[in-house]
Amino acid sequence: MTRLKEECGVFGIFDNKDAAALTALGLHALQHRGQEGCGIVTFDEKNFYAERRLGLVGDNFTKGKILEKLSGNYAIGHNRYSTAGNNLIKNVQPFFADLHSGGIGIAHNGNLSNAHHLRKELVKNGSIFQTTSDTETIVQLIAKSKRSKIVDKIIDALFKIQGGYALTILTNKKLIGIRDPFGIRPLVIGKLQKSYVLASETCAFDIIGAKFIREVENGEMVVITEDGLESLKPFPKIKERPCVFEYIYFSRPDSIINNTSVYEYRKKLGAQLAKENHIESDLIIPVPDSGVPAAIGYSEEVKKNVELGIIRNHYVGRTFIEPTQQIRSFGVKLKHNINKTLIKNKSLILIDDSLVRGTTSVKIIKMLYNAGAKEVHLRIASPPIKYPDYYGVDTPNKDELLASKYDLEGMRKFINATTLQFLSIEGLYKSMGYAKRNSSYPQFTDHCFTGEYPVKPIDVNDKDFMDKQLSFISSKS
Numbered sequence: 464m465t466r467l468k469e470e471c472g473v474f475g476i477f478d479n480k481d482a483a484a485l486t487a488l489g490l491h492a493l494q495h496r497g498q499e500g501c502g503i504v505t506f507d508e509k510n511f512y513a514e515r516r517l518g519l520v521g522d523n524f525t526k527g528k529i530l531e532k533l534s535g536n537y538a539i540g541h542n543r544y545s546t547a548g549n550n551l552i553k554n555v556q557p558f559f560a561d562l563h564s565g566g567i568g569i570a571h572n573g574n575l576s577n578a579h580h581l582r583k584e585l586v587k588n589g590s591i592f593q594t595t596s597d598t599e600t601i602v603q604l605i606a607k608s609k610r611s612k613i614v615d616k617i618i619d620a621l622f623k624i625q626g627g628y629a630l631t632i633l634t635n636k637k638l639i640g641i642r643d644p645f646g647i648r649p650l651v652i653g654k655l656q657k658s659y660v661l662a663s664e665t666c667a668f669d670i671i672g673a674k675f676i677r678e679v680e681n682g683e684m685v686v687i688t689e690d691g692l693e694s695l696k697p698f699p700k701i702k703e704r705p706c707v708f709e710y711i712y713f714s715r716p717d718s719i720i721n722n723t724s725v726y727e728y729r730k731k732l733g734a735q736l737a738k739e740n741h742i743e744s745d746l747i748i749p750v751p752d753s754g755v756p757a758a759i760g761y762s763e764e765v766k767k768n769v770e771l772g773i774i775r776n777h778y779v780g781r782t783f784i785e786p787t788q789q790i791r792s793f794g795v796k797l798k799h800n801i802n803k804t805l806i807k808n809k810s811l812i813l814i815d816d817s818l819v820r821g822t823t824s825v826k827i828i829k830m831l832y833n834a835g836a837k838e839v840h841l842r843i844a845s846p847p848i849k850y851p852d853y854y855g856v857d858t859p860n861k862d863e864l865l866a867s868k869y870d871l872e873g874m875r876k877f878i879n880a881t882t883l884q885f886l887s888i889e890g891l892y893k894s895m896g897y898a899k900r901n902s903s904y905p906q907f908t909d910h911c912f913t914g915e916y917p918v919k920p921i922d923v924n925d926k927d928f929m930d931k932q933l934s935f936i937s938s939k940s
């Protein structure tokens with residue numbers, strides 16, 4: 464099965480006369496979370512309106528016709544990211560459905576670990592799916608609930624789904640935000656004058672001048688109506704376990720998580736990397752833009768300037784959006800060029816935030832040597848990614864992950880670096896402010912590095928497990 468992997472960005476705004484335009488701006492600020500498709504659903508107290516497009520927000524939701532169609536003071540929006548084969552318009556969100564109880568729009572960041580199984584059950588019981596997205600499973604479950612109130616129907620559905628999710632949902636006159644019980648995917652609350660705003664990251668508030676209020680807690684459901692914001696806690700309380708990759712790679716450096724900017728976290732990762740793995744060299748250079756904050760932290764730690772040895776062309780998107788491995792490698796060439804006069808005959812420390820398939824490193828190191836670099840010491844500001852993800856991070860199948868295929872020396876040879884070192888897992892926790900990783904209940908969702916998944920990914924061929932799952936579901940409904 465081709466897995467749908469969605470990291471995505473979500474947004475929502477309640478009671479503002481410029482709801483659609485503000486949503487477009489919020490989505491634009493969240494563009495780094497997904498570039499394949501974008502959409503907005505609005506409600507004008509009578510009708511819902513939905514516009515979904517392939518491509519970037521700025522190329523689609525411009526002033527004029529499309530925004531004029533999205534009338535109403537209530538809106539949600541979505542940026543979609545997916546891997547090969549799934550970039551179809553029908554999978555672009557928010558999804559909209561007319562339920563018995565009224566219209567519902569839903570925007571989802573994350574992945575459900577039991578979506579495949581739920582889908583099979585729903586289809587067996589007569590549901591007709593129109594997309595290949597996990598999110599439609601949630602819509603179908605809400606539609607099937609026997610409860611009368613929409614909030615209860617949603618809670619019913621939440622008890623059946625597993626995995627990582629941040630949702631913004633729009634019903635007639637309710638804006639709802641939800642984070643999964645572990646808080647794997649992020650969601651924050653802001654306010655623009657009287658209007659509540661929800662977004663994946665705080666950078667979406669900055670662009671519209673909204674004030675950041677707080678994060679939605681793990682397992683929390685916030686229901687925004689004209690009476691204000693009500694917080695519901697439908698799940699038994701567990702400790703949060705947010706995705707550490709938000710800190711390492713996904714979130715924009717200017718976003719705030721836990722009262723600290725992502726930029727600060729990344730600098731600390733870089734400083735810790737230097738403490739663990741420094742080597743003398745002529746220059747410290749980042750892979751732009753992903754390695755920049757870590758390289759600054761690294762250079763501060765070793766008291767040596769960071770230089771821009773690689774220049775990035777800002778008019779091409781992230782390498783991962785290209786569908787095939789072959790095109791992905793073109794992507795890297797399109798994106799980066801070497802600052803030749805700077806690096807000629809120099810030994811370099813090259814810094815990036817993460818290494819997944821190795822595509823970026825292979826290309827860049829080759830370009831650096833071609834431009835006359837003497838030595839390239841690659842330093843990665845996170846541990847080796849050995850295990851795939853099931854909760855919305857696009858880290859591919861195990862056999863595509865470089866660190867899963869090779870040991871350190873094998874990886875070094877593959878990317879042709881002079882030396883290669885990663886940040887240790889303990890170093891990662893240290894830089895995040897913890898004395899050590901709690902091995903019985905890790906503070907973060909960090910299975911990409913450790914293989915310890917917060918929710919066991921469902922093996923649809925494991926009959927015992929599936930039966931248990933089904934009885935769990937029916938006991939909750």
Ligand code: AMP
Pocket residue numbers: 712750753754781783815816817818819820821822823824856857858
């Ligand atoms: P790779 O080229 O496959 O080794 O991927 C590593 C590069 O992609 C790094 O420069 C990262 O900043 C970036 N990256 C890491 N994780 C992801 C992800 N889940 N989606 C897109 N890009 C990523």
